[in-house]
Amino acid sequence: MTTSGDQTTRRWSDVLMPRTFTLWTMVLGIASVISQAGIIVTGAAVRLTASGLGCSEWPRCTPESYVTTPEMGINGAIEFGNRLLTFVLAAIAVLTILALWRVRKTHRNLVIMSIVLLFGIPGQAVIGGITVWTDLNPWIVMLHFLLSAGMVSIAALLAHRIGAERRARITRTPAVKLQDGASTKLTSISAVVVYIAGWFTLIFGTIVTGSGPHGGDPSAPRHDFDPLIVTRFHTAPVYLMTLMALILLVVMYRINTSQRQRRAVWGFTAVLVFQALVGFYQHFNGLPIAVVLLHMLGTGLVAWMMTIVLDVFNSKYATRPTETELPTGDAAPEQLTNA
Template sequence: MNRFVRPVSGTLLRRLALASIIANVGIVVTGGAVRLTASGLGCPTWPRCTDASYVTTSEMGGHGVIEFGNRMLTFAVGLIALATLLAVLAHRPRRPGLLPLAVAVFFGIPAQAVVGGITVLTNLNPWVVGLHFLASMAVIAAAYALWRRVVDPDGPVVGVVPEPLRTLARITTGVSVAVLVIGTWVTGSGPHAGDHGAARNGLDPESISQVHADGVFLLIGLSVALIFAFRAVGAQRATRAAIILVAVELSQGLIGFVQYFTHVPALLVGAHMLGSCLVLLATLAVQWSTRERRPVAPTPQPASTDAATPVPATA
C-alpha cells in the first residue's frame, strides 16, 4: 500500500458502516417529511430547484426549504458512504466481499437520488414515488450487509440451524419484502401525495389496505413460527433475533392500524415509515442469525530444529 495512505482500523470501519445504515434510514424519514408536508414539488424541477436556480428561493416559501433541505441531506449520506468506501480501501487486511458491498452502497445513493428526481419530473407519480422508497430500502439492505461483513469474523459461512429452517427464514424475508412493496401501493392510494395536485394510483384504499394487513398477519405468523423452531433446535442467537423481529412487527402493525382508523395523520405515517426500515433491518438480522462465519484456526508451524540439534563436543 502507498506509504502516504494510513491504514484504517477495524473500529473506525465498523463505526462508518453503522453510520451509513443510520444515515440511510434517516434520509427515508426526512423524505417522508417532504411528502407529509406536501413539499414534494417544493423544488418543481430536477436537478435544479427551479429552472433558473440550483437552490431554493424566498418566493418558494417553506415547501421549497423542506424539499431543498432533503436534497442536501442526500449529499451528506453520500459523503458517509464515500468515507466508508475509502476506509474499506485503506483497511488491512482487506476482507473478501467488503469492497463490492461498499461500492454498491456508494453508487446506490446517487441512483436513489436519480429516482427521486424522476418523481419530481413526473409530478410525483405514485408508482415512481413507491420505487423511490424501495430504492432506499435496497441501499439500506446493502449497508446492513456491509456492516455485518465488517463485524463478523473472517472464515467460511456455516449454517447454525437445519436447512429447512434456513429456508423458512428466507421465505419470511421474501414475505417481508412483499409487505414493503404492497405498503407503497397503500401509500400511493392514500391522502399524502406529497403535493395537493399530485395524482393517486387509482387503487381502492380500503381494499389494498386489507391486502397489506393480510400480508402483515402472514409475516407475523411466520416470524412467531421461527421463534419456536429456532428454540427447538437450541439456536439461541437466532431465537433472540426472531423475538426482536416479532416485537418490531407488532409495534409497526399497531402504528399501521391506529393510523388507518384515525384517518392517516401525518405524524403516524412518518413513524410508520421509520418502522418499515426497522422491520427490514430486523428481518435481515434474522436471516444473518441462521448462519455464521467461523474463524479458521491458524495452521501450526513446525518447530524449528536448529536449537535442538546437538553440538558435537570438542576434544
Template sequence: MSTATADAAGSATAPAPPPRRGPSWLEALRDAPRLVRWLAFATIVGNAVVVLTGVAVRLSDSGLGCPTWPKCTDDSYTNTPEYGIHGYIEFGNRLLTIVLSAIVGAAIIVVLLQRVRRRSLIWLALAQFGGIVAQAVVGGITVLTGLNPWTVSAHFLVSMGLIYAGYVFWHRTGEGDGPREWRVSVPLRWVARGIVLAAAATIVIGTVVTGSGPHSGDGDAPRTGFDPALVSQLHADAVFLLIGLTIGGMLALRAHPEVRRAVTVLLVIELLQGVIGYVQYFTQLPVLLVALHVLGAAVLWVAAVHVLFSIRVRPVVASSTATQPAVPQPA
C-alpha cells in the same frame, strides 16, 4: 590502542538512532477495521434518516418544493424564497443525500486504504455508491413526473434496498471471509428466508397503500386509482402472514438461541408496527403516526434482514486476521 579499545571508543561516540515515530494518520487509517465498521453502520442510519425526511417531504406537501431536477428551480440549484417552507423541506432532503454520499465516499476510501483489503467490503461499499446514484435518478424522475405514485414507491423501495446493502456491509465487517457455515438445517433456512420475503412483500404492498391514499406530497399529485380500503386490507393480510411466519419461526428455531433472539426481536417490532398501522388507519392518518409507521417499516426491514444473516456465520481466515506487516525473523 588495542582493537577492542578502539571498538569500544567508537561505539561510545556513535550517534544514537533516531527515535521511532508513531504511525502517521495515513498509517492509522490503514489499520482501522473499527472505523470501517462505524462507517458501515453510519450508512444504515443515514439511509433511515433519508427515508424519514422523505416522508416529511410527502406529509408536508413539499414534494414539488423543488419543481425540477437536478436543479431545484429552472435558474437555481438551491431553493428560492418563492417556494417558501416547501422549498426548504424538499431541498433539505436533497442535501441529506449529499451527506450520505460523503459517508459512503469516506467508507470507500477507508476500505481501500486497509492494509489487508477485503474484496467483499470493497464491493459492498461501492454498491452503496451505486445505490445512491440510482436513488438520485429515481428521485429526479419522481419530480419530473409530478410525483407519480409508482415512481414515489420506487423511490422508497430503492431506499429499502440501500438499507439492506448497508446492513450487509455492516454485518460483513464483523465476520471473516471464510465459507458460510450454517447454524440451522435446510428447512429452517427456508423458514428464515420466507420471513424475509413476507416482510419485503408487506413493505411493497404498503407503498401501494400510500400511493392510493392521501398525503401524496402535493395537492395536485396523481393517485393509483385503487380503492384505499381494499389495498389496506391486502396490506393487513400480508402483515398477518408475516406475523404468523414469525411466530412459527420462533417455535421452529427454539433450539438455536441466537436465531430465536433475532426472530423474537422481529416479532416485537412487527406487533408495534401493527398497532401503529391500525391506530393511524382508524384515526384518519395523522401525520405523526404516518411518519412513525414509515420509520417503523425501515426498522422492521433491518430486523428481518438480521434474521436472514443470523442463520449462518463466516469464520475468519488467515489472510483476514493480519492487520500488521509480518515482523522479520533473524536468520
C-alpha cells in the same frame, strides 16, 4: 528522515484507511444503515408536508436557482434540505469504501457492498429527479422508496459482517460465523419466507400509500385502487411474517441457537409488533401525519431486521484475517466465504 508532517499524514491515513477492522470501520457500518433508513423518514416528511414539489425542478430547485429561495417558503426548504442529505449519505459511503480499501484482497465482498451503496445514491437522486419531472407519479415514488429499502438491506448486510469481523479481533477468535448457532431446515426456510414476505409487504405498502391522501402535493396524481382492498393485500404478507416469526420463536428454543440468533428474532418480532400497532392506528384514525411518519420509520427498521434474521439462519459468512494479519510469507487469499 521522517518529518512530523509525514507522521501526522500517516496517522490519519491509518485511521481513515485501516489495515484491519477498527472501531472506525464499525461506526461507518452502523452509520450506513442509520443514514439509509433515515433518508426514508426524511423523504416521508417531504411527502407528508406536501413539499414534494417544494423544488419545482431537478437538478435545479427552480429554473433559475440550484438552491431554495425565500419565495418558496417552508415547502421549498424541506425539499431542498432532503436533497442536501444526499451528500451526507455520499460522504458516509465514500468513507466506508476508504475504511475497507486496504482489506479488499481478503474481504472483497464487503468492498463491493460499499461500492454498491455509493452508486445507489446517484441512482436515488436520478429517480428523485424523475419523480419531480412526473409531478410525483406514485409509481415513480414507489420505485424511489423501494430502492431506499434495498439500500437499507445491503447496508444491514455490510454492517452485520463488519460487526462480526470486529468481534473476531476483540475476542481474538480465528473465525466468527454469522450463523453461529444451530439452524434447521425449518428455521432456514422460515427466515427466507420472512425476507420475501417482507418485500411483498413493502411493495404493497407503497401501493397503499399511492392510493391515499398524502401524495406530496395537492395536485399529485394518485392510484385509482380501492384503498381498503390494497390495504388487505398489504396486510396479507404481514400475517405470513407473523406466522414465521412465531415459528422461529418456538423452534429456536428447542435447538441450540445462539444468543445472536435469538436476539435477531426477538428484535424482528418487536419491530413487527410496533409496525403493526402503528399501522392499525393510522388506518383507523384518518392517517395522522405524525403517526404515518412513525410508520415510515418502521419500514426502515423492518428492512433492517428482516435482513438480519435471514443472515443469522442462512449465511455462510465467516471472518478471516486481513492481509497484514496473515503470517509472514503467506499469500493473501481471496475471500472464499459467501456474502
